[in-house]
Amino acid sequence: MADMRGRTQADRDYVVANQAASKFAEEYRGRRGARAKGEMRRKEILSAALRIVARDGVRAVKHRSVAREADVPLAATTYYFRDIDELLNDAFILFSEEAGEQVRAFYDTLQVLLDSLSPEMRLRTSPERPQLAKRLASVATAYLETQFRDRRAYLLAEQAFLIEALRDDRLSRLARRYRKSWVSGLAELLEKLDSPSATQDASLIVHVVLGMGYDLMLGVPGDDDGTLARAVERIVDLALGVGDR
DSSP: OOOOTTOOHHHHHHHHHHHHHHTGGGGOOSOOOSSHHHHHHHHHHHHHHHHHHHHHOGGGOOHHHHHHHHTSOHHHHHHHOSSHHHHHHHHHHHHHHHHHHHHHHHHHHHHHHHHTSOTTTTSTTOTTHHHHHHHHHHHHHHHHHHHHHHOHHHHHHHHHHHHHTTTOHHHHHHHHHHHHHHHHHHHHHHHHTTOTTHHHHHHHHHHHHHHHHHHHHHTOOOSSTTHHHHHHHHHHHHHHTOOOO
């Protein structure tokens, strides 16, 4: 366990969340491959399940459909996963791990940007606050544009799992952990930016971003190509306490 002394609450939350994310592997319920080849096949089966979730929804995940999607014998899916609950559980964990890598890479980019600033520039009262907000909004917009443009299957799988988690207690626990890793990392960034309510703001931002992904899949139109950028700018301005542009 990391030493928590001398850390802010957001720092402690972030450490706990990262420790939780690193322990996702302990939540796997299916049989693990004893050798590299077996583990590779197991991951191929889980990846196939994720593709089905994104394309047809969680309820379409069956041993036979996954075996066909993964191009493996039916016996392979039943060898690694005794039932569909195990298969869905482990597919959600694999999804969470892969999604977590993307989010952590994005947060690391923002951390580098913030670490390059003096403590005075990060204060809420800094006269350079509007310029900093623009820089952060630009980085965030570029990240979200990439996610929304190139990772549609990821967004579909995410929404499908989160909706199914409302019906399945086992998946709901994983969904809460998945969301916590988003919120805690973002709260640390906001606290560095002198936010008086970092965790609350981080939670609200995560809600908004999930809603953006949902709107995108529904095909909700914007006024023009700059709609996303303006929305992100507004969110960042509110989080940083910057007045209306």
